[in-house]
Amino acid sequence: MKASDTLMKIYQKLFEAFGTQDWWPGDGPFEVLVGAVLTQNTNWGNVERALQNLKAAGKLSPEALHKTETQELARLIRPAGYFNIKAKRLKNLIDWLFERYNGELEKMRSEDLQTLREGLLSVRGIGRETADSILLYACNLPSFVVDAYTYRVLLRHLLIPEDSTYEEIKTFFEDNLPKDVQLYNEFHALLVKVGKEYCKPRNPRCKECPLGEVLGVPSLEG
């Protein structure tokens, strides 16, 4: 089967099983951007508390964050963990937003995809996944997001070699799917969902995975 057909088959199976995931609904692009940093290696529930603190303090705008001391910022985002380093990373990102786009999110959102991605990656604390999350979920640009779940699901179905890099996996999706923002959005969220529920190391429910029969490679474990 062609890779493009296989990917769409996987998408259909996941969507059947879990439905729409509604990631980052209605929060507005700036909250999405902040959340993308806060959720680095961190449970989303904790991130929501931190976002709530910021919102309550009136800090959920580029101008407000720009004026906030790093230490004060760290105090507010404490529930998200790694608060000292994340406070610096957020400041780096906001500083960059002001340097390059005059602090105007709309200006950033209308930037060319590749240029914007390189710009984001030049910020200390913004790596590939965070950059791609911002591009896709905050800017509505077709940049596929890869994470540990994505890797595990593809590997378990023997779609990629074990030593694949981030960029290789990203390219695999983008070369074999229509450049559709909504599809990228939902697909990534669904991969996280199935990864959490089934496709984990030593997970006994692995055999019940809705993807089990897609490729005739059911229940690979490990």
Next chain:
DNA sequence: TGCCAGGCCGGGT
């Protein structure tokens, strides 16, 4: 109770 969560950086080999 220990392990994990929607990563990334910096220093050492």
Next chain:
DNA sequence: ACCCGGCATGGC
């Protein structure tokens, strides 16, 4: 070019 420790809270 890899490998690894550090960063930290809250839920199960």
